Amino acid sequence: MLEGHALGVHGEGVSIAPVDFSLARGGRLTLLGETGSGKSLIAQAIMGTLPSGLAASGELTIEGQAYAAAEGATRRALWGRRLALLPQEPWHALDPTMASGAQVAESHRYLRGLGRRRAREAARRDLVGLGLGLADAEGSLPGELSGGMAQRVAFAAASAGGAPLVIADEPTKGLDAPRRDAVVRLLAATPQRGGALLTITHDIEVARRLGGEVILLRRGRVVERGPAERLLSAPRSDYAKRLLEAEPSRWPAPPPPPATCGEPVVEARGLAKWRGGRALFRDLALSLRPGEIVGVVGPSGCGKSTLGDLLLGLTGTDAGEVKRAAGHRLAFQKLYQDPPAAFSPHWSLARLLDDLVRRHRLDRTAIAPLMTRLGLDRELLARRPGEISGGELQRFAILRVLLMEPRFLFADEPTSRLDPITQRDTLALLVELARERHCAVMLVSHDPALIERLCDRRLVLGQGEAVLAPESLDAQAV
Known part of the structure; x- marks a missing residue:
């Protein structure tokens, strides 16, 4: 169904070595590798959507039809109907002025030819199937949704046309384990019904669950390739071995946290917030001192990002109060879950x-x-935010916020776009600098193992309540 013959990308400091691949009906291929290794550029080369200044080389065969990779415009007629891309950034795929449910329904109308009512019903089924309550998602604008919820809406809109060839670019970033597994099952449905699936991810567990063939990339070169079961259990290359060892569950146990001192940087008492008539959390009390690292976990849409906005004063509380220590005007900062929303394009x-x-x-x-x-190359400074990888932009977001020397940092999934090695090194640096600069950090993640290895305490959100406990305790979601 899909073949690449010496497919490469070059231009403006970018060089992706020619790669061959083949996807038959029912096939699954995963491109795995570090941030900036060229995974997304290969997907864009297939779609014909490379950024200005970059060009593709080689040939593509799509359902028996040959295409020159350099002539991207020739493949636009296939979009949505024969060839679908599930994008890495929902903010690049969704109309910020249009209700989320209407965007999914629009795909059903114009790609599948359904009438208005049937398209709306199909959109509702899609959203419910992805664990999105209609009250939360159908009538909401994309900017009113959490990052994980917006990711699922973009998934529903892109897949509504039923294209037999699906390219999924980081389809599970920002999702908790149950939501991630649900998306993996939906992705697997394409090859199960006779289509083909090309997935781009840095999540090793996603590659394991999808199976099929894996191509491991680093710096634009193929390092290793083979069946997922073999490569992800007994890799042959040193780089693949290092990648597997960098999974958070394999990180060494953290040293005891240093003693915190000084007055709290931020405190909350009796904090509550409702959305759509439902309590995200209530009666929440917490206190963070200089240099303390507190992790926040919970399912997508449970209010983790909202809690950060309350503590930073970016939104109002429904009950309770927040007290912030006096300091300079840049003392309270946020690392956004989706960097494209925080940078002018x-x-x-x-x-x-x-x-x-x-x-x-x-x-x-x-x-x-x-x-x-x-680990950022100075050549990247000449590019716009949309011209670098999501992981590189995320590290620029971290750089930018550290320049302002905050006293309190709410880090909302700050490494969700990074491969395991870069994630481990970046978070170690973030924690090291926070300790050095006596900056309190609240770190959001969907990975409990990551929180366990890094944080002094853990806050668990879910079903309108919260549990705050020392990390050494096994705090249970409620």
């Missing part, structure tokens, strides 16, 4: 950082060493 990263430094009179000399510690 029209300017280069160099210009955006320069504007930040000038506006807030920050230390410009701190940029270069932070880029080095975050």
Whole structure:
């Protein structure tokens, strides 16, 4: 159904070595590898949507029809009907001014030819099947949804046309384990009904569950390839072995947390928030001191991001109060779950950082060493946010917030787009700098193992209540 012959990408400092692959009916192929290795660029080369300045080479065969990879426009007639892309960033795929349910229904109307009423009914089934309550999602704008909820809406809209060839670019980022597994089952339905699936991910567990063939990429080159069962259990390359060892469940046990001292940076008492007549949480009390790392876990849509907005004063409480320590105006900062929503798409990263430094009179000399510690190439500064990988943009978001030397940082899934090795190194750096600078951090993650290895305490949200406990205790979701 889909074949790539010497498919490569080149231009503006990018070089993806030619790769061959083949997907028959019922086939599954996963591109796995580090952030910035070229996984998403291969998907864009297939779709014909490479950023300006980049060009594809080689040939593609799609359902028996040959295409020159460089002539992307020739494949646009296939979009939605024969070839579907489930995008990495929901904000790039969804109309911010249109209700979420209507966007899914629109795909059913114009790609499948359903009438208005049947399209609306099909959209509702799709949303419910993805665990989205109609009261939460159908009439909401994308910006009113959590990152995980918006990801599922984009999934429903992209897959509504029933295309037999599906390319899924990081389809499970930002989702808790049950939601991730539900999306994996939906992805698997395409090859099960005779289609073919190409998945791009840095999540090793997703690659395991999908099975099929895995191609492991690093810096635009194929490092290893083979059946998922063999490669992900007994890899042959040193890089594949390091990647598996970097899964959070394999991280070493953390050292005892340092003693915290000083007055609390942020406190909350009797905190409550409702959405759609449902309590996200209530009677919540917490306190964070300088240098303390508190993890937050819970299912998608349970209010983790909302809690951060309450503590930062970005939204109002329905009950209770929040007390923030006095400090400079940049003392309370947020690392957003979806970096594209936090960067202007029209300017280069160099210009955006320069504007930040000038506006807030920050230390410009701190940029270069932070880029080095975050593994960011200086050549990326010349590009716009949409011209680099999601993982690279996420690390720029971390760099930007650290420049402002916050006293409290709400880090909302700050490494959801990073491969295990980069995630481990980036979070270790974030915790190290927080301890050094006496910055309290509230870290959101859907991975309990990650929270267990990094955080001093854990806050579990779910079903309108919360449990806050030392990390050494086994706090149970309620």
